[in-house]
Amino acid sequence: MDLSELRQEYTKAGLERATLALDPFKQFEIWFQQATSGQVLEPNAMQIATVSSTGRPSLRTVLLKTFDEQGFVFYTNYHSQKAQDIAQNPQVVLLFFWKELERQVEITGRAEKVSSLESLKYFTSRPRGSQLGAWVSAQSNIITSRSVLEIKLNEMKNKFKEGTIPLPDFWGGFRIVPDTFEFWQGRPNRLHDRFEYRMQQGQWDIQRLAP
Numbered sequence: 001m002d003l004s005e006l007r008q009e010y011t012k013a014g015l016e017r018a019t020l021a022l023d024p025f026k027q028f029e030i031w032f033q034q035a036t037s038g039q040v041l042e043p044n045a046m047q048i049a050t051v052s053s054t055g056r057p058s059l060r061t062v063l064l065k066t067f068d069e070q071g072f073v074f075y076t077n078y079h080s081q082k083a084q085d086i087a088q089n090p091q092v093v094l095l096f097f098w099k100e101l102e103r104q105v106e107i108t109g110r111a112e113k114v115s116s117l118e119s120l121k122y123f124t125s126r127p128r129g130s131q132l133g134a135w136v137s138a139q140s141n142i143i144t145s146r147s148v149l150e151i152k153l154n155e156m157k158n159k160f161k162e163g164t165i166p167l168p169d170f171w172g173g174f175r176i177v178p179d180t181f182e183f184w185q186g187r188p189n190r191l192h193d194r195f196e197y198r199m200q201q202g203q204w205d206i207q208r209l210a211p
Helices: 024-037 081-088 116-125 128-136 146-159
Strands: 045-051 057-063 066-068 071-077 091-098 103-113 171-185 193-200 203-209
Touching (some): 024 066, 045 081, 071 103, 116 171
Antiparallel strands (some): 103 171
């Protein structure tokens, strides 16, 4: 299949150094709010790339659940492939792609586990079905059929039919602590605007990158 004629011109906006916030977390917040108000489908969806102990890369989509100047937090099973990768190599990359705004944000940094208290606070805010799902799925493990999950779900419903559902000891959050940000705005003729924030000697240095 020849896809050479499949292309899209990006014309919605531009990006200038003078309009950027000095703090990349603030710039991300501005863009995130615009993505939310711009009817982007799941603006908190982000791709996270990890690398295994053998150097094999892996990429998947997760949901950002909170961010501040400490970093970007998502939750997962600590036995999952991504968690195993992070245990061996905590350096990761996040990518947000907001196609409706013709924008991307790439964030590189170090992943670290959040506290059990922080994980518990988020876990108890989830719908009961999602709480049960965390107990049911041995994430990334091979299963013979979907019925395995359905049987396990019924077991968990019976086990926790009364009272609150406890936080699994194998489930919790990771915080990505950034060292670089790149803000990408699509432009005509593939001459996109790209600005990188890089931590240098305790402060953020901002540079324009060639598209």
